[in-house]
Amino acid sequence: MPCGAAEGILLYNNPMTEYSTFARDSLLACPDCDLLLQVDSVPAGSECHCPRCDALVHGENTYRNDVHLAAAISGLLLFIPAVTAPVLKFTMVGQWGSNSLLSGVWRLWTESEQLLALLVLLCSVLAPFFHLLLSFGIALVLRFSRLPKTFPDWLKWHHWMQGWSMLEVYAMGIIVAYVKMLDDGDVFVGNGTYCLIGVLLSLILCNQFFREEFAWQRWEQRQQELQT
Amino acid sequence: MTVTARQQGLARCLSCGKLCRMPEPQAKHRAHCPRCNRAVSYRQNASLTYSWALTIAAIALLVPANMLPILTVVSFGQGDPDTIMSGVIKLWESQLQAIAAVVFIASVAVPVAKLVVMLLLMVVVQFKLPLSKQQCTLLYRFIHFIGRWSMLDLFMISILVTVVHMGNIANVESGPAALAFGAVVVLTMLAADYFDPRLLWDLEHE
Numbered sequence: 092m093p094c095g096a097a098e099g100i101l102l103y104n105n106p107m108t109e110y111s112t113f114a115r116d117s118l119l120a121c122p123d124c125d126l127l128l129q130v131d132s133v134p135a136g137s138e139c140h141c142p143r144c145d146a147l148v149h150g151e152n153t154y155r156n157d158v159h160l161a162a163a164i165s166g167l168l169l170f171i172p173a174v175t176a177p178v179l180k181f182t183m184v185g186q187w188g189s190n191s192l193l194s195g196v197w198r199l200w201t202e203s204e205q206l207l208a209l210l211v212l213l214c215s216v217l218a219p220f221f222h223l224l225l226s227f228g229i230a231l232v233l234r235f236s237r238l239p240k241t242f243p244d245w246l247k248w249h250h251w252m253q254g255w256s257m258l259e260v261y262a263m264g265i266i267v268a269y270v271k272m273l274d275d276g277d278v279f280v281g282n283g284t285y286c287l288i289g290v291l292l293s294l295i296l297c298n299q300f301f302r303e304e305f306a307w308q309r310w311e312q313r314q315q316e317l318q319t
Numbered sequence: 320m321t322v323t324a325r326q327q328g329l330a331r332c333l334s335c336g337k338l339c340r341m342p343e344p345q346a347k348h349r350a351h352c353p354r355c356n357r358a359v360s361y362r363q364n365a366s367l368t369y370s371w372a373l374t375i376a377a378i379a380l381l382v383p384a385n386m387l388p389i390l391t392v393v394s395f396g397q398g399d400p401d402t403i404m405s406g407v408i409k410l411w412e413s414q415l416q417a418i419a420a421v422v423f424i425a426s427v428a429v430p431v432a433k434l435v436v437m438l439l440l441m442v443v444v445q446f447k448l449p450l451s452k453q454q455c456t457l458l459y460r461f462i463h464f465i466g467r468w469s470m471l472d473l474f475m476i477s478i479l480v481t482v483v484h485m486g487n488i489a490n491v492e493s494g495p496a497a498l499a500f501g502a503v504v505v506l507t508m509l510a511a512d513y514f515d516p517r518l519l520w521d522l523e524h525e
Contacts, residue, residue, distance in 0.1 A: 118329075118338055119331075119338060120323075120324035120329060120330070120331040120338050122331060122336065123456055123459075123460075123516045123517065123520075124323075124452070124456065124516070124517060124519075124520035125323040125324050125325055125331070125517040125520060125521075126321060126322075126323055126324075126520075127322045127323055127324045127326075127327060127329065143321065143520075144452070144453060144456045144516075144520070145453075145456075146456075178478065179478060179482055180482075181482045181483060183483075183485065183488060183489055184488060186485040186486075186488050186489075188481070188482045188483055188484055188485055189481075189482060190477075190478050190481035190482045194481050195477035195478055195480075195481045196477065198477070198480050198481040198484065199476075199477055199480065199493065202480065202492065202493060204493055204497065204498060206498055206501070207473065207493070207497055207498050207501050210473070210501050210505065211473060211474065211477050214470055214474075215474065215477075243334075243335070243354075243355040243356065246335070246355070247334055247355070247357075250334075254512075257467050257470050257474075260467055260468055260470045260471050260474060261470075261474045263421070263425075263468075263471055263474075264470075264471050264472075264474030264475040264477075264478060265474075265478065267418055267421060267422060267471065267475050268475050268478040268479055268482070270415060270418045271410070271415070271418065271475075271479065272479075272482065272483065274413060275394065275489065303335075303336075304336060307335045307336070307337070307354060307355070310354065310355075311354055314354070
C-alpha cells in the first residue's frame, strides 16, 4: 500500500524547523533515495512505501512473537537431520550413492576444492543455522524482555546471516540434480529432503514474522532504562 | 519540493535504520549511531570505488568460469569435461529443456545481467547520465533479488559429485571453473551490496 492522504495516513515532506538530539521515529529517511519522510501514524497491518522511489520505508508494525519463536524452534529441531540425512539416493547397476548437505561439503573439501567447500558450507549450513539460532535467541529475549548488552550485535549478525543463507537455492539445486540423474539410473528422495523442506518453511516464517525495527526500538527502550 | 535527509544534516544508519543527526562538517570525530553504535555517514563509504573494483574483478573471472570445464561426468570410462554452456546444450539435447532453461538462467543469464546492470548503474553515477532514477532503482532492486540464485550451479555440483561417486562405473568431478564461478557469484553479490542507490538520486539535487 502506498502511503498518502487517501489511506488516512498523514505523510508529507517539508523542511523541518525543529530537531531533537536524535531524530524522532516519526521522521524517516528512505533507504533507497534518502527522501525525508514524516510518517505520523501507520495503521496496524499496513506498510508504507516511499512516494518517490517506492521503497518499503515502514514495514508492518505488528510483531507476532509466538509465531517467530515457534518457527525458530521447529527449524532448529529439524536442522541436524536436515544436514546429515541423505538428500538424494541414486542407484546404477547395483551401485548406490547418496548425499547430505554436510557430505557434499566434505566431498568438495577432499577433492581439493577447499574454497568452494567453504562457500557451500557457509551458504547452505552455517548461515541458515546461525540465522535460526539467532532468531530463536532474539525471539526469546524479546518475549521475556531481558535484552542482553550484546543485543545490537545479535541483530547485526542475524541480518548478515539472513543475506548469506541460501537454502531455497539449494532446494532448487536438488530438483535440478534429481532431473539430471533420472536418465542414468533410479533416483530416490531421502529423508534429508523432507527435513530440509521443514527447515526452509521455518526460515520463511521467521523472515515473514520478524520485525527488525521492533527489535531495535525495544533495544532503544532498554538503553533508556539503563541510563536512568 | 523534495527534501533529502542529507540536506537537513540527517543520515540513516545502514545497520539499524535509525535517523541520526550528523555533526558539523568540520568536526573531527566520526558520528556514531545512538541506537546501535555503528559509524554513520551520509552515504556508504567509498561506495563507487568498491563497486568498480568488485565488478571489474568479477568480469575478469567470468572468462575462466565460462571457458574452463566445470563438471566432468565419466560413465564406464567415457566422458568429456563440460563447460557451463556445453552442459546447458547437452541438457537441451537430451529433451530436458525446462532444466536447461533453469541452469542457463541461473549460471549464464543472471551473472551477465548482474554485471551489465552494475556497469550501467556505476556509469550513470560516475558520468551523471540523465537516466530515469526510478528505473535505475528498479534495476538495482532486481539484481539484489536475483543475485543469490547463481549459487544454484555450485549447489548442484556439490550434490552430483557426492551422489555419483562410484569408481569405474560412474563418477562426477568438478572442474577448475567451479571455483572461478563461485568467486564471480560472491564478488557480484558484494558489488551490489556496496553500491549505494542513494548516489543515483543525489544526481537529482545537483
